[in-house]
Amino acid sequence: MKQAFLITPRKIEIRDVPDPEPSEGEVVVKIQTALTCGTDLKAYLRGHSLIPMPGPFGHEYSGTVYKTGKGVEQFKPGDDVMGVHSAPCLECIYCKKGVYNLCETIMDQKALGAFADYMVLPERVVRQNLYHKPPQLSYEVAALLEPLACVVHPYNKLDMDNIETALVIGAGSVGLMHLAYLKMKGIKVIVSDFLDARLDLAADMGASRALVPRAVMNIIESMTGNAGVDLVVECTGQQGVWEKSVNYVRRGGTVVLFGGCPSDTTVSFDAARLHYDELHLMGSFHFAPADVKNAYDIIVDNRIDLSMLISGEYSLENMEKAFVLIEEGIGIKYAVRPYII
Numbered sequence: 103m104k105q106a107f108l109i110t111p112r113k114i115e116i117r118d119v120p121d122p123e124p125s126e127g128e129v130v131v132k133i134q135t136a137l138t139c140g141t142d143l144k145a146y147l148r149g150h151s152l153i154p155m156p157g158p159f160g161h162e163y164s165g166t167v168y169k170t171g172k173g174v175e176q177f178k179p180g181d182d183v184m185g186v187h188s189a190p191c192l193e194c195i196y197c198k199k200g201v202y203n204l205c206e207t208i209m210d211q212k213a214l215g216a217f218a219d220y221m222v223l224p225e226r227v228v229r230q231n232l233y234h235k236p237p238q239l240s241y242e243v244a245a246l247l248e249p250l251a252c253v254v255h256p257y258n259k260l261d262m263d264n265i266e267t268a269l270v271i272g273a274g275s276v277g278l279m280h281l282a283y284l285k286m287k288g289i290k291v292i293v294s295d296f297l298d299a300r301l302d303l304a305a306d307m308g309a310s311r312a313l314v315p316r317a318v319m320n321i322i323e324s325m326t327g328n329a330g331v332d333l334v335v336e337c338t339g340q341q342g343v344w345e346k347s348v349n350y351v352r353r354g355g356t357v358v359l360f361g362g363c364p365s366d367t368t369v370s371f372d373a374a375r376l377h378y379d380e381l382h383l384m385g386s387f388h389f390a391p392a393d394v395k396n397a398y399d400i401i402v403d404n405r406i407d408l409s410m411l412i413s414g415e416y417s418l419e420n421m422e423k424a425f426v427l428i429e430e431g432i433g434i435k436y437a438v439r440p441y442i443i
């Protein structure tokens with residue numbers, strides 16, 4: 103089969119590799135669509151600690167079951183499926199405490215290599231985080247299951263009934279998914295970004311206001327009577343933006359720090375604001391199986407329209423063009439399909 107390998111930053115090679123065979127509990131999926139993601143872009147531009155080079159990459163996928171290993175009963179060849187690339191062990195200290203997204207080995211058995219004809223899914227994923235794709239759902243939208251699972255993850259810990267206004271900082275793919283989710287919950291959402299095309303898309307997806315960052319404070323003041331928004335969601339992963347994000351939230355409000363900064367980053371916040379205004383700063387990483395199920399239900403019930411996030415499609419051979427475009431700020435996510443020319 104053909105598989106895309108990231109050789110060094112900015113160098114993708116399509117290699118011929120043996121077709122994968124499933125071991126016990128595993129499923130081999132024929133990829134119908136794999137999506138580019140911010141993590142892939144980071145890896146493409148400068149390498150990524152969780153994506154070894156040279157090596158296969160791509161982790162957002164939908165497809166058709168090609169072969170199943172011994173003991174797999176819930177899926178059979180020919181079934182259309184949508185899934186994520188990791189699942190918890192259910193045995194470590196964190197799994198026992200129910201914080202499955204923090205499982206000690208969640209990344210050890212992950213499936214990487216969706217930019218390919220086929221991909222093998224580990225037993226854990228098959229057992230916990232793989233679903234049947236309904237026929238009416240497109241492969242492209244089905245492949246958004248993994249990023250949407252990440253996006254819904256922080257919200258099950260928040261009292262959503264008390265959130266009426268929110269600011270989403272950064273209108274890339276995850277920022278726009280946060281917007282769609284919060285809109286679904288009936289929340290007024292302001293979105294900020296530097297790029298006009300992304301702000302236009304945010305407006306199309308129902309943002310109450312979509313603005314460049316310098317215009318945000320005035321709008322929040324007039325919208326909330328100087329109080330600040332109930333919720334801020336930081337989606338840029340930039341140190342300066344993390345630090346500024348607390349400026350927009352009301353007393354007692356929550357800031358979800360969703361965008362990951364480079365690993366040696368430190369940030370500082372005004373201690374008086376944190377203490378006397380009782381701000382809640384909340385990190386958010388990855389997802390638990392319940393988040394995958396939640397995201398699956400939202401997608402399958404068509405509760406939000408995410409089709410606008412797919413900006414185009416490329417064959418495996420031409421997939422590098424997708425990263426070039428995203429780097430230039432053109433488009434949000436691209437579909438990579440092994441079977442188009």
Ligand SMILES: [Zn+2]
Nearest residue numbers: 139141162249
């Ligand atoms: Zn992703």
Ligand SMILES: [Zn+2]
Nearest residue numbers: 191194197205
């Ligand atoms: Zn675990």
